[in-house]
Amino acid sequence: MKQFLISLLTLLTFSACQHGLEYDATPTANFEALWQIIDRQYCFFDYKAQETGLDWNEVHDRYAARLTPHMTRAQLFEVLCDMLSELRDGHVNLYYSADVGRYWSWHEDYPRNFDENLQDKYLGTDYKIGAGLYYRILEDNIGYVAYNSFSSGIGEGNISDMLYYLRACDGLILDIRGNGGGLLTYAERLASHFTNERTLVGYMQHKTGAAHDAFSSPRAEYLNPAEGIRWQKRVVVLTNRECYSAANVFVRNMKCCPLVTTLGDQTGGGGGLPMSSELPIGWSVRFSASPTLDRNYQQIEFGIQPDVPCSLDPSDQAKGIDTLIEAARQFLHK
């Protein structure tokens, strides 16, 4: 009877073979967990091996040597962040209660080509606000739209109302400088008002396994024309190095639309769709998981070149003139 009860209890507490990680605050456990998460799931190893000479195994050995058994959490965090910065990816972050590990050199190492005070001057005080869209008609009958974050929601109604208001303008300036991304849905929604045909804009892939080269075949992404008002005149999209992630994808899509010209500096990039995971110590990590390609199968991880390069001239800036906006106005009046 006793044996029967033991057998029954064993059966009832059936515990199968799959187990996750338990809490562990030791430096080695967290270092190895982070290295493995990235090793299995990060999507740009082969591309960055070509572009920057990244060797993830060598990175492991170099940073493992910096670990000591009694290092503080802050010290461990610093080592892990330094290791992640080898990826040179703005979508890679490590979140700790006291800090956020980040790599922002994609815009910090370059001229900004954007001054919010100048933008405010061009917008004036009587501009319209349609959700995240700020817009007005400039004195020379050019429509000016500023969209600072794709995290600010926009609906079809907001975009159609804005385009209807600007319908008499000779051209449109779409200023997304400083737009660090947000939701791809809004990027697609806004771009869909600038094409009349279903347009191939790029491709998306995802990892199919832990190997660095295990990817699905590229799946075509199309931009479908919006059902609302569609813009039929010339458009200039202003870009700078701070255009990242969803803003980068927006630029990719807009470059495929007719009558659209991009002007300014190269975008910051961010061509990987990020995903999240976590370490045994409880810190959250974000990383690029699915690469996005342009319609020529080229990576957009390190940014997209503008059609018309243009920089903010400090002497113009001192006079209250935005060189890029003025260049766009001239371009649209040609």
Place this chain on the structure above:
Amino acid sequence: MRSLILIILCLVGLVPMQAQEHERVLSHANMLGVGRSMQYDTYLSPLEYHGPCVSFLHESMRMTHHAASRLSFQQRWQSGFAYTENPAGNAEAYGGHIAWNGGWHYHWTPLPRLRLMAGGLLGARVGFLYNTRNGNNPAQARCAMDLSASVAALYDLRIRCRLFRIRYQADLPVMGGMFSPRFGESYYEIGEGKWADHVFLTHPGNALSLCQLLTVDCHFPRLTLRLGYQNDTRQSHVCHIRVRETSRNFLIGVVKHFSVITPSSPNASKTIL
């Protein structure tokens, strides 16, 4: 193929196997459960999340007149909700599901007080797991159908003139299909494509799961009280994504027996389940 479909429909009780009038005894049980849950899903996190869970279980069973009144039909509805935390206690996940199982058991009575049952159940389950701090992979949708082998044993224990019925049941899914994203695939990309491309065949080799139920029915003059323990473990290893959900619940509820008497009942089965 037609006969296979007919067998499956008969298994879940959608097609009456014999149109014969008889007396039937139905048992309906409603139970509430409280326990602990473990959630592990490598699509969201490599860590195990643990926390409390609640569940509701409705079960109906009836003997049929088929196979010399040795065949019973069982149907089970279950819903559950779990709140779990990661081992560090700084992230939460919410999980929920609704499940249905239905099927037939054949009965043997090797001893007067012992009844052994074996059969099959068809099951369907939908649910979710939502991790509050993840960005583009905040949640996992669950959707699965399977065919389970099911065994059970009932034993009538009499203590001081009071009848206690002890039942143990184990259901092991042997074949089915489940939805899963691929290894690094986002739901954004899934939404752009076809959901049907994400249904995968499951079997004990890639989805070893087991649901066990131990109940004790205490018969009182006007009430049958049911106490129980359920250990429901569902696992899968599909597209390099490992998933394991375990809930261990203590159950309490009441059982009601209904007797449906029809004019002619030559082989009536009055067995109470």
